[in-house]
Amino acid sequence: MSGKPPTIREVASRAGVSVATASNVINGKVSVSDASRRAVLAAVAALGYSPNRAARSLRGAASRLVGMVVPDITNVFFAGLVRGVEEQAERSGYDLLLVSSNENIATERRRIEALISRRIDGLLVVPVRDDSLRPPREGAHAGHLPPTVLIDRGDEAPGLDVVAADCCSGAYAATRHLIDLGHRDIVVLAHSIGLNNIQARIAGYRRALEEADLAKRARICVGGHVLDALRGSVEQELRRADPPTAIFALTNGSALAAIKAARGLGLEIPGEVSIVGFDDFDWMSALRPYLTTVAQPIEEFATCSWRLLMERINGEVGPEGRRIELPCTLRVRESSGIARVQPRAVADAAN
Amino acid sequence: MSGKPPTIREVASRAGVSVATASNVINGKVSVSDASRRAVLAAVAALGYSPNRAARSLRGAASRLVGMVVPDITNVFFAGLVRGVEEQAERSGYDLLLVSSNENIATERRRIEALISRRIDGLLVVPVRDDSLRPPREGAHAGHLPPTVLIDRGDEAPGLDVVAADCCSGAYAATRHLIDLGHRDIVVLAHSIGLNNIQARIAGYRRALEEADLAKRARICVGGHVLDALRGSVEQELRRADPPTAIFALTNGSALAAIKAARGLGLEIPGEVSIVGFDDFDWMSALRPYLTTVAQPIEEFATCSWRLLMERINGEVGPEGRRIELPCTLRVRESSGIARVQPRAVADAAN
DNA sequence: TTGAAAGCGCTAACAC
DNA sequence: GTGTTAGCGCTTTCAA
Secondary structure, eight states: OSSOOOOHHHHHHHHOHHHHHHHHHTTTTTTOOHHHHHHHHHHHHHTTTOOOHHHHHHHHHOOEEEEHHHOOOSSSHHHHHHHHHHOOOOOOOOEEEEEEEETTTHHHHHHHHHHHHOOSSSEEESSTTTTTTTOOOOTTTTOOOSSSEESSSSBBBBTBBBEEOOOHHHHHHHHHHHHTTTTEEEEEEEEESHHHHHHHHHHHHHHHHTTTTGGGOEEEEEEEEHHHHHHHHHHHHHSSSSSOSSEEEEHHHHHHHHHHHHHTTOOOOOTOOOOEEEEOOOGGGSSSSSSSEOOHHHHHHHHHHHHHHHHHHOSSSOOOEEEEEOEEEEOOSSSSSOOOOHHHHHHHTOO | EEEEEEEHHHHHHHHOOOHHHHHHHHHHHOOHHHHHHHHHHHHHHHTTTTOOOOHHHHTTTTOOOOEEEEETSSSSHHHHHHHHHHHHHHHHHHEEEEEHHHHHHHHHHHHHHHHHTTTTTTEEOEEEEEEEOOOSTSSOOOOOSSSEESSSSSBTTTTBEEEEEOOOHHHHHHHHHHTTTTTTOEEEEOOOSSHHHHHHHHHHHHHHHHTTOGGOOOEEHHHHHHHHHHHHHHHHHHHHHSSOOOEESSSSSHHHHHHHHHTTTTTTTTOOOOEEEEEOOOGGGGSSSSEEEOOOOOHHHHHHHHHHHHHTTTTTOOSSEEEEOOOEEEESSSSSSOOOOOOOHHHHOOO
16 A cells, blocks of 8 residues: 655655755754755655654664563553553653563563564563563673663562562551451462562561461462452352451452452351452442552552653663652551451351 | 673674674574584573664564554553454564553554554554544545554544444344333433444444334433543433433443442442443452443454454455454343333432 | 765675 | 675764
8 A cells, every 4th residue: 555655865855955954854953944944844744754763773863762561451550550651651752662471471571572672762561570580590691671660570680670569568557457347367368479569468467467466367368360260269268167257359350359259159248258459440439349458559650660760761870779669558448347256157147 | 781782793703603694593594504503592692682673674574563552551441452462463473562542642643653663564553533544634645554453443444454343233232131121211321422333332222212112212421531520420310300210331431430320329220220331341240230231352353353454464455444343242240120110209219 | 054975783685 | 504795764974
């Protein structure tokens, strides 16, 4: 249909000027005579010319392109993050190239490679694992990463900044809230426990338990990434002889699994089992009961990580990695209530 | 930190071979001696070399890059679409560059421009408007679009394929279902009515109404893109002297608004008002009542649009645009029930 | 103010 | 099998 895109040379010849002049007009840096300018602009319009950015960045110019990697675009938390970052990028005159790693470390590596080979100026990553951005062999080559900021997950890696939530305090507050409501058997629910941020949430949970002399009753339920499997694990937990009176779901996905499990067993929320989730977003407000949850500051994640990235791209900071932790907010709503006194009896009655 | 990325020339000299040989090893096309191959591979590893794709595609090679544009990445429908397409791309050995237009036509144009200037091989777009991909001035320059497939929205545009759902039939089935349940006052809810697919849904609704001699009772409520505003519009509708007994929400966002409005007014679903939504996804299953909805075949959207795109990229089809409509599925669940007999009385009782 | 020409990293044609 | 080299589209000296 559209044949080959026109080059700057065609624009120049059509305008009757040299390519250098055409380039100068297009980039509007150097002073050009009004006649030339008009001619070039006319040629650009007539030809529908748009500069080949690949060639541009080949020549050494900044690409004004930033890559972003998230583990799962259908996760509302990551989607919100993307939206926030995109707004920042727009404002700073950058384009955002988004890819998803599908929680798969090989895919992640491959996609990042693809991004880098497009000569992006910077990289924002929610890594699959805390150490996935670390070079394969320690001490070996750095892998030529552009300025990079890790979000939500990731240890301090050499030269990489990390923006994360203060998950420990958030989880502490949630657990504390449950304990204050009289809960003694609180099970924590997670997809997996390999990630630092999940570990931090568990640490916050444990700390609250310890303070209440409940340390021995800590119970952690790990159910994997598949919704139905996760839900199955919760049901199993709920069917035990000594079922928990509260579930603290450490991610939005596990909160969903917890709700479905309780429903499936015919348990009232929060009457028979309280549920506290993580993250907060629109669709939760249609839930009955409305979920009590630990909200992460998505907007701040976006602005903060963008700021760090810009500082790195502009070379305003040293090589050492920085770590910023943003506070979470406990939003008490309807899904958490007074603990039932005799867990077992009530559970039996439900049958 | 990482200095300048190594070039193929450095790899070649370190391996003691020519750049051509290095290139041949890296691209693995031409036969190369084992010794050279080993040397080059070693150099690549040692240097952490990764080919500059910008330079590659500048040389004329396909970029194996496909761009995708969605109006709002936080919309579960679009997010699901992206996930599906990504899987297809992966399978075909393409990388996916995703950008979002934020339902803004200027942003859309700009981002597409950016994508094109990266020399993508193809483009997948859920356009902001049905005609946003049409060249500004008819008959003027084509704008040098690469092979492009429109998804979900879009008229037949010259040379552009369109993959959409058969919204008309889907909406017809939903309306029919409501009518069969005894509903006579069904209001349709939408963000706006400018889009073809929304028009098609309304057409299906009208057709069902006409068949039941209810054509005169058609009622359309348009509430904009802001959740709270939309919800306000629904509440207003529900507060009328002759309130509807059922709401047919034409998008997942408006379904959410409808639920919140009914809740806010203390109306039982489906006892006092039935709700049927559009789209289907995980979090809906935690809703009580579970939403009756018209599900669009997201997976098929992805596979089908990818297939069309590949056909275009490989030049297997003529220049005329194709249009494919995929069937929707009505999923009857809990939010739709028998219509209450005396709408007004019940509504009053609720106060 | 303008133009000629070098060269970014790479691949492909061609010669050895 | 391997090396030399032209040139992709662009920006950027450097001269005119």
